[in-house]
Amino acid sequence: MKLATWNVNSLKVRLPHLLGWLASAQPDVVCLQETKTEDAGFPFAELAAAGYQALHNGQKTYNGVALLARSEPSEVLRALPGFEDGQKRLLAATVAGVRCICAYMPNGQAVGSEKYAYKLAWLDALARWLQDELKRFPQLALLGDFNIAPEDRDVHDPQAWQGQVLCSEPERAAFRRFIDLGLVDAFRLFPQPEKSFTWWDYRMMAFRRNHGLRIDHILVSPRLAARCRACLIDVAPRKLERPSDHAPVIAEFV
């Protein structure tokens, strides 16, 4: 079983990339972020033709999350419990016995800004809810764009990014809180190349120079971690014409 996450930065623009990637990577569940569309613009038919049932929690212009699955999803949840939020950032469903939580965590804009405070509040609400969710679902995966580089090795230039949004200590503490709940970073279960990243700025030839951050993650519960056999970042779609600025992350389970 393969679970994946990908911030597509507009599903309308990236649909050809997504369809090509589904055909080559063959994931069983895919969590998408930044679909940037309402349901009316969501490509349900094209994805069904590719073999995927789709759930979408979208809005106009911004945010929007989707969950694609090759088998029937159940127990669908479309909002973060205990958090008043006009922004569509969460979608959870159970697929083949695994609780899959797709999250587009807030960017935070700049440390100290209103958006940064919103980010920390959102992360706090997520951790509180996860505590209960982990009790209900021993096999659980939290997949998405976390907008957090958990450690300095996840940053191309740690000195330049020190204390900046995506790397600040309160954000990293929020990430560690997920780990303290028992979740495991699937990517770090295995030896990985140095300077492995999932996002590169569109500007300044950042991808060509590998000036990136690792901010998209798959965290798994202990029961699911025991089944995990591989986790990798697939940079191939980032090399295509008009790419998303994020690369997909995929984890394989027995």
Added chain:
DNA sequence: ATGGCTTGAGTGTCAAGA
């Protein structure tokens, strides 16, 4: 140099991303 691209909205250019 708070820039540099890309997207959606919408026809001017701006907000937002990270």
